[in-house]
Amino acid sequence: MRRAAPVVLSVALNSFSESVRNRFFTLFAVFAFTAVYASVLAGVMAVDQEARLLADFGLALIELTALAYALFGASSSLLREAETKTIYLVFSRPVPRWAYLAGKFCGSMLTAALMLAVMALLHLSLLYFRGFGVPEAYGWALFGTFLKLSVIVSFAFFVSLFSTSAVSTLVISAIMWTLGHFASEARFLAEQSAGLKGFLLGALLWLVPNLQLFNVRDAGAALAIGPSALFSAAAWTLSSYLGALWLLSRKEF
Amino acid sequence: MTPAAVLFSGVEKTYRRPRLLGADYHTALKDLSFEIPPGEVTGLLGLNGAGKTTIMKLITGLLFPTAGKVRVFGHSPSEGAAKARVGFLPELPYFPPQVKPAEALAYYGRLSGLSGASLSAAVDSAMARTGLEPHAGKRVLEFSKGMLQRLGLAQALLHGPDLLVLDEPVSGLDPLAIHDIRSLLAGLNAEGKAVFLSSHSISEVEKLCSRVLIMVRGRLSRSVTRAEWEAARGGLEKIFVEAVK
Numbered sequence: 001m002r003r004a005a006p007v008v009l010s011v012a013l014n015s016f017s018e019s020v021r022n023r024f025f026t027l028f029a030v031f032a033f034t035a036v037y038a039s040v041l042a043g044v045m046a047v048d049q050e051a052r053l054l055a056d057f058g059l060a061l062i063e064l065t066a067l068a069y070a071l072f073g074a075s076s077s078l079l080r081e082a083e084t085k086t087i088y089l090v091f092s093r094p095v096p097r098w099a100y101l102a103g104k105f106c107g108s109m110l111t112a113a114l115m116l117a118v119m120a121l122l123h124l125s126l127l128y129f130r131g132f133g134v135p136e137a138y139g140w141a142l143f144g145t146f147l148k149l150s151v152i153v154s155f156a157f158f159v160s161l162f163s164t165s166a167v168s169t170l171v172i173s174a175i176m177w178t179l180g181h182f183a184s185e186a187r188f189l190a191e192q193s194a195g196l197k198g199f200l201l202g203a204l205l206w207l208v209p210n211l212q213l214f215n216v217r218d219a220g221a222a223l224a225i226g227p228s229a230l231f232s233a234a235a236w237t238l239s240s241y242l243g244a245l246w247l248l249s250r251k252e253f
Numbered sequence: 254m255t256p257a258a259v260l261f262s263g264v265e266k267t268y269r270r271p272r273l274l275g276a277d278y279h280t281a282l283k284d285l286s287f288e289i290p291p292g293e294v295t296g297l298l299g300l301n302g303a304g305k306t307t308i309m310k311l312i313t314g315l316l317f318p319t320a321g322k323v324r325v326f327g328h329s330p331s332e333g334a335a336k337a338r339v340g341f342l343p344e345l346p347y348f349p350p351q352v353k354p355a356e357a358l359a360y361y362g363r364l365s366g367l368s369g370a371s372l373s374a375a376v377d378s379a380m381a382r383t384g385l386e387p388h389a390g391k392r393v394l395e396f397s398k399g400m401l402q403r404l405g406l407a408q409a410l411l412h413g414p415d416l417l418v419l420d421e422p423v424s425g426l427d428p429l430a431i432h433d434i435r436s437l438l439a440g441l442n443a444e445g446k447a448v449f450l451s452s453h454s455i456s457e458v459e460k461l462c463s464r465v466l467i468m469v470r471g472r473l474s475r476s477v478t479r480a481e482w483e484a485a486r487g488g489l490e491k492i493f494v495e496a497v498k
Contacts, residue, residue: 006368021351091314092341094334096333253316
């Protein structure tokens with residue numbers, strides 16, 4: 001375990017550096033800037049609710065942009081390394097597969113953290129420019145987004161190990177992300193349904209993470225991320241990681 | 254007794270390709286047994302699809318045998334103890350285009366368990382041995398095919414392996430690069446390292462190897478020693494053609 005820690009770190013830093021050097025990163029950065037800047041226009045139209053709209057609209061755009069890039073990276077990362085045969089140079093060395101996978105995941109999350117930090121800085125600068133301070137629970141909202149990304153990125157790694165292309169991984173993960181935002185509604189439907197239908201809906205809910213847990217600004221009063229949300233994020237991330245590891249340890253290259 | 258660098262015993266490898274209904278199976282290696290002693294340069298010849306790359310991937314733990322036993326210095330190829338003693342050069346190795354050679358080597362050195370001063374020394378030594386020093390300031394995107402091959406060889410040498418597994422090491426290189434790589438491999442062999450290389454170039458294999466394995470449709474057709482092909486009229490080429498016909 002002690003010998004594997006430098007491997008995890010090396011793979012994570014290498015993965016982070018490749019992500020940031022990728023030309024798509026620059027494209028996403030430009031898109032993020034435009035998208036966050038667009039929230040100013042929406043805010044102006046909101047008249048007396050400008051501060052609220054500017055904050056919420058900006059946070060939503062930050063989340064979507066970070067999600068898009070994180071999913072793009074996670075769904076293509078392992079596939080690209082297999083296609084370019086880079087993975088031959090890694091797995092012909094004494095690199096445990098769990099350490100490689102953990103490194104790849106950490107690298108993706110480092111990239112996501114960087115994107116969130118840069119976009120948040122831009123967003124806060126715009127808010128300041130419009131004469132507003134830091135919105136309530138802003139840091140918690142960003143942290144909630146980071147937890148969501150952790151859940152969905154680890155899921156994308158899992159899917160990428162059995163799907164046939166990066167596009168199918170991207171689509172499946174995006175569907176999971178969308179379903180995760182309707183978990184409460186689905187639970188309500190399951191409770192209303194009787195018999196087999198209710199049972200099946202209830203069982204299905206166990207396969208979908210409740211991503212609404214991480215939307216701190218959805219609550220009437222902004223709340224901090226609680227232990228249940230932290231536990232949920234850790235459990236979903238770990239489950240997907242273990243699933244991915246099970247597939248990777250059997251995979252031939 | 255020193256264990257063999259590589260031992261294949263009754264190895265079979267069947268690839269499974271899933272289909273909508275069921276799967277297709279293709280047997281790439283059948284009942285394959287051979288041994289490579291430490292310090293020997295062994296060549297692997299065969300037509301396309303004969304199973305050469307499959308053998309190399311089995312040695313490096315990238316594939317698992319369907320049946321039989323593969324051992325590398327007495328260990329299973331998936332064990333860290335085996336991998337630590339093997340350096341692998343795949344055919345057409347890829348490196349990220351934006352990095353400099355030393356950066357790429359440092360990454361693979363860290364994955365091999367090197368760090369600090371020993372990592373720097375290993376990177377410098379690998380760059381010097383493969384003739385990459387004059388190109389240290391260039392990025393990989395500026396590299397020719399020959400330079401990429403040298404970089405591939407450098408990453409295989411980083412951790413001082415006892416066995417080098419080289420898939421088509423001189424494929425597509427110019428005569429000077431081939432000469433340099435041949436000299437490098439001869440030097441490594443003189444240090445006691447075993448080299449196992451596959452090639453389509455009979456003349457290269459003839460110059461470098463002390464023994465050659467000829468694969469035909471997944472089976473070992475012949476194992477020929479240098480003395481045998483030197484004594485045969487027509488040399489190794491004639492033996493190879495007769496074996497694969």
